[in-house]
Amino acid sequence: MIDTQIFQDKTAVYYTLGCKLNFSETSTIGRMLQEAGVRTARRGEKADICVVNTCSVTEVADKKCRQAIHRLVRQHPGAFVVVTGCYAQLKPEDVAKIDGVDVVLGAEQKKDLLKYLGNLQKHGAGEAHTSALKDIRSFVPSCSRGDRTRFFLKVQDGCDYFCSYCTIPFARGRSRNGSIASIVEQARQAVAEGGKEIVLTGVNIGDFGRSTGETFFDLVKALDGVEGVERYRISSIEPNLLTDEIIDFVAQSRRFMPHFHIPLQAGCDEVLKLMRRRYDTALFASKIERIRMRMPDAFIGVDVIVGTRGETEEYFERSYDFLSGLDVTQLHVFSYSERPGTQALKIDYAVPPQEKHRRSQRLLELSDGKLRAFYARHIGQTVPVLLERSKPGMPMHGFTPNYIRVEVPHDDTLDNQVVPVRLGDFNADASALEGVILTAGKERSL
Numbered sequence: 522m523i524d525t526q527i528f529q530d531k532t533a534v535y536y537t538l539g540c541k542l543n544f545s546e547t548s549t550i551g552r553m554l555q556e557a558g559v560r561t562a563r564r565g566e567k568a569d570i571c572v573v574n575t576c577s578v579t580e581v582a583d584k585k586c587r588q589a590i591h592r593l594v595r596q597h598p599g600a601f602v603v604v605t606g607c608y609a610q611l612k613p614e615d616v617a618k619i620d621g622v623d624v625v626l627g628a629e630q631k632k633d634l635l636k637y638l639g640n641l642q643k644h645g646a647g648e649a650h651t652s653a654l655k656d657i658r659s660f661v662p663s664c665s666r667g668d669r670t671r672f673f674l675k676v677q678d679g680c681d682y683f684c685s686y687c688t689i690p691f692a693r694g695r696s697r698n699g700s701i702a703s704i705v706e707q708a709r710q711a712v713a714e715g716g717k718e719i720v721l722t723g724v725n726i727g728d729f730g731r732s733t734g735e736t737f738f739d740l741v742k743a744l745d746g747v748e749g750v751e752r753y754r755i756s757s758i759e760p761n762l763l764t765d766e767i768i769d770f771v772a773q774s775r776r777f778m779p780h781f782h783i784p785l786q787a788g789c790d791e792v793l794k795l796m797r798r799r800y801d802t803a804l805f806a807s808k809i810e811r812i813r814m815r816m817p818d819a820f821i822g823v824d825v826i827v828g829t830r831g832e833t834e835e836y837f838e839r840s841y842d843f844l845s846g847l848d849v850t851q852l853h854v855f856s857y858s859e860r861p862g863t864q865a866l867k868i869d870y871a872v873p874p875q876e877k878h879r880r881s882q883r884l885l886e887l888s889d890g891k892l893r894a895f896y897a898r899h900i901g902q903t904v905p906v907l908l909e910r911s912k913p914g915m916p917m918h919g920f921t922p923n924y925i926r927v928e929v930p931h932d933d934t935l936d937n938q939v940v941p942v943r944l945g946d947f948n949a950d951a952s953a954l955e956g957v958i959l960t961a962g963k964e965r966s967l
């Protein structure tokens with residue numbers, strides 16, 4: 522039994538690095554502490570507890586985690602410091618050695634955080650308690666409010682794919698999920714709290730159902746029936762798991778938005794094999810074709826890694842040509858990062874850093890052209906935009922169903938509202954289209 526008396530009048534700060542899943546989980550940890558009586562520290566206030574939720578997707582991510590921990594220890598002298606997340610799971614000993622860290626929690630132990638806080642007595646330098654277990658089995662449900670309009674709903678965790686360059690299966694364990702019934706209930710709760718848009722998150726969400734014998738398609742159909750949800754977005758789904766039935770369902774759904782995020786990683790079959798991905802370029806192209814056939818205006822974001830081991834100049838050029846001819850909206854470009862313990866390290870040819878940078882720049886330019894052309898062909902259309910609060914005096918922004926960012930004049934009464942907007946030209950830095958709100962015969966423009 523945990524004595525929550527010790528948490529009364531205590532304050533905490535939270536720092537999250539990495540993906541939407543981490544943000545969603547930090548929010549669950551925050552709720553757990555709040556229920557135990559811990560208040561979130563105000564800006565500038567010294568906290569009694571610091572929680573750092575880490576990421577380990579690249580070497581740079583590891584470094585950022587260490588810097589964040591040092592910074593929090595400096596800013597909150599004497600605070601009890603808890604570090605969790607992927608870096609803590611993969612390198613618990615390294616994290617435990619950092620001065621000021623008291624507890625290092627593995628993925629499986631996050632849910633028992635209160636227990637590990639003990640009596641909040643600081644440990645000596647280098648004496649942090651570590652609890653990262655190798656075998657990660659449980660599914661910890663999580664649904665966080667990202668901002669005024671959007672909720673991130675975790676539907677799945679872990680991954681069984683073991684791509685050659687990736688450490689996520691070691692950091693997050695095997696694929697597992699909540700039941701459809703429990704996730705539908707969380708979606709209803711989000712609506713009750715005023716949520717208009719729900720983003721489905723996970724590590725490999727298309728693999729949903731491993732632990733419950735259900736399927737991702739069943740989940741999509743069940744969520745589609747939840748009254749009050751204006752919009753769902755599927756955060757990222759492996760191309761081999763994005764079935765035609767899911768694409769066709771989204772095409773006719775009022776609630777699932779015409780917006781896809783699909784990791785390709787390389788547009789060259791030889792490199793895909795080295796990466797141990799479960800599809801080839803032909804399958805990927807067929808998925809894009811299907812989406813375009815059913816939803817010509819869908820936003821399609823594609824992840825690509827440049828400079829992976831074994832990606833020769835010729836392979837990169839093939840990848841570039843493939844991407845250039847693919848009818849997608851935006852490329853999310855990542856530079857390959859060596860991760861200890863991965864199979865990719867056995868591949869001979871390592872791409873020099875300056876060459877990785879050059880390839881990355883070329884793909885970013887290609888992406889800019891695609892995104893600009895996509896935005897430009899929507900100018901003049903009238904579409905529903907879900908608006909989000911902004912700082913006083915600043916334009917409000919929001920997104921169309923197909924994820925075009927739109928700016929409109931500031932009006933607090935329109936926060937979290939879906940309004941019809943006529944799309945105008947690009948704004949000054951070309952990051953959005955300027956919109957004209959069309960309400961009850963009145964037109965409001967920037």
Ligand code: SF4
Nearest residue numbers: 680682683684687689
């Ligand atoms: S599908 Fe591959 S890249 Fe994605 S999390 Fe799983 S192992 Fe990593």
